[in-house]
Amino acid sequence: MSDTRIIKKRYIFMAFVFVGLALLLVLLPEKQISKQIKPEKLLQEINDNTRYFSTDDVAAKIIESDLFIQPIDVRTPEEFKKFHLKRAINIPLDSILNKDEKGNFEYANILNQEVKSNVLYSNGTIYSNQAWLLLRRLNFKNNYVMEGGLNKWIETIIRPQKPPVTASQNELDKYSFRKAASMFFGGGSVNVASSESSAPAPIIKKKAMKEEEGGC
Amino acid sequence: MGPLFTATDEWSFVIALVIGIAFGFILESAGFSSSRKLAGVFYGYDFVVLQVFFTAAITAAIGLLFFEYFGWLDLSAIWINKFYIGSAILGGGIMGIGFIIGGFCPGTSACASAVGKIDAMLFLGGFIVGVILFDAFFPFYKGFYKANNMGGALIYEDLGMGKYTFLLLFVIVALASFIATAYIQKRVSKKSEKY
Numbered sequence: 001m002s003d004t005r006i007i008k009k010r011y012i013f014m015a016f017v018f019v020g021l022a023l024l025l026v027l028l029p030e031k032q033i034s035k036q037i038k039p040e041k042l043l044q045e046i047n048d049n050t051r052y053f054s055t056d057d058v059a060a061k062i063i064e065s066d067l068f069i070q071p072i073d074v075r076t077p078e079e080f081k082k083f084h085l086k087r088a089i090n091i092p093l094d095s096i097l098n099k100d101e102k103g104n105f106e107y108a109n110i111l112n113q114e115v116k117s118n119v120l121y122s123n124g125t126i127y128s129n130q131a132w133l134l135l136r137r138l139n140f141k142n143n144y145v146m147e148g149g150l151n152k153w154i155e156t157i158i159r160p161q162k163p164p165v166t167a168s169q170n171e172l173d174k175y176s177f178r179k180a181a182s183m184f185f186g187g188g189s190v191n192v193a194s195s196e197s198s199a200p201a202p203i204i205k206k207k208a209m210k211e212e213e214g215g216c
Numbered sequence: 217m218g219p220l221f222t223a224t225d226e227w228s229f230v231i232a233l234v235i236g237i238a239f240g241f242i243l244e245s246a247g248f249s250s251s252r253k254l255a256g257v258f259y260g261y262d263f264v265v266l267q268v269f270f271t272a273a274i275t276a277a278i279g280l281l282f283f284e285y286f287g288w289l290d291l292s293a294i295w296i297n298k299f300y301i302g303s304a305i306l307g308g309g310i311m312g313i314g315f316i317i318g319g320f321c322p323g324t325s326a327c328a329s330a331v332g333k334i335d336a337m338l339f340l341g342g343f344i345v346g347v348i349l350f351d352a353f354f355p356f357y358k359g360f361y362k363a364n365n366m367g368g369a370l371i372y373e374d375l376g377m378g379k380y381t382f383l384l385l386f387v388i389v390a391l392a393s394f395i396a397t398a399y400i401q402k403r404v405s406k407k408s409e410k411y
Binding site for chain 2: 031
């Protein structure tokens with residue numbers, strides 16, 4: 001009998017401890033917890049390359065109609081109008097941190113993602129990386145960068161180069177995928193001007209783009 | 217402070233192993249390698265499983281929020297699984313049925329196998345076959361599996377209340393459930409004594 005009493009007393013004591021601690025958290029003065037990413041973590045993320053999506057990955061996901069990927073064009077609206085990836089939306093780099101009248105980030109619900117993976121791209125990777133850095137600094141999640149930007153997209157997906165006969169099976173497979181992707185996106189043997197229905201033709205010329213980007 | 221190890225660190229496997237062994241040891245010490253004890257929640261004669269897991273949840277929640285408050289832990293760095301509501305409901309149902317038929321959940325079956333229980337070994341075998349079949353037929357139900365992704369959902373955000381208020385309510389609900397289950401347990405064991 002005395003045993004059960006001791007146990008019961010213990011339980012009651014623990015119940016009070018739990019409620020007391022929870023109540024303490026409610027009553028403690030609110031503390032501003034910085035939502036920004038820690039500098040060390042940001043540095044680590046800059047140095048590793050996990051933020052990059054290859055052009056092949058992006059192409060495959062767009063072809064598969066994978067809705068969990070969201071291409072975001074960070075170039076100017078004029079450039080976006082000329083050419084953009086299928087399903088891409090345009091959020092120019094200079095307006096990426098725009099705030100609404102309440103002081104909240106205008107694009108936060110798109111750029112701070114729990115569900116989709118945003119793939120930022122520009123002509124090269126300088127602007128897309130800058131956009132990524134701004135967003136990571138704010139601890140916005142699920143933002144990635146398309147490796148090599150549109151320059152590489154044209155190079156690998158729209159106009160893939162045939163590998164030498166001695167190339168590995170892996171490379172040959174990659175080439176056949178790229179050729180198929182090129183047809184899908186309206187490059188390769190298909191007239192470039194009659195590109196994908198939702199997007200205007202890829203009329204950006206490689207050389208011109210490199211000049212714009214400052215050789216990235 | 218922290219993270220002590222990053223996800224890409226090769227040490228993460230060692231840490232996972234150590235935590236796994238500690239978890240298994242505690243499950244076994246709490247008596248969770250007995251399928252009778254686990255099934256007791258369903259039949260109403262033993263609620264230790266519910267009490268242990270509820271206590272673990274509130275202890276961890278209080279601890280994590282205090283750690284965050286003192287700046288020792290960055291809660292935003294903790295990965296939260298994506299919440300696919302359809303597959304969570306269906307999966308929860310299948311898991312519950314499997315639990316009551318087999319008398320184990322995946323973790324406790326591994327734990328009971330380690331102490332030599334043959335039924336648990338069979339359960340674990342079935343579990344592995346299930347994993348292989350699930351993987352083999354995945355393309356058939358991929359659409360349903362990945363539908364309705366609600367992201368890393370947080371219940372207090374969806375309820376529109378502060379996390380500390382939610383924690384307090386959660387603690388009260390946990391304690392109330394302890395009292396209620398103790399009462400049910402008493403009645404069920406009294407009934408079984410009669411027969």
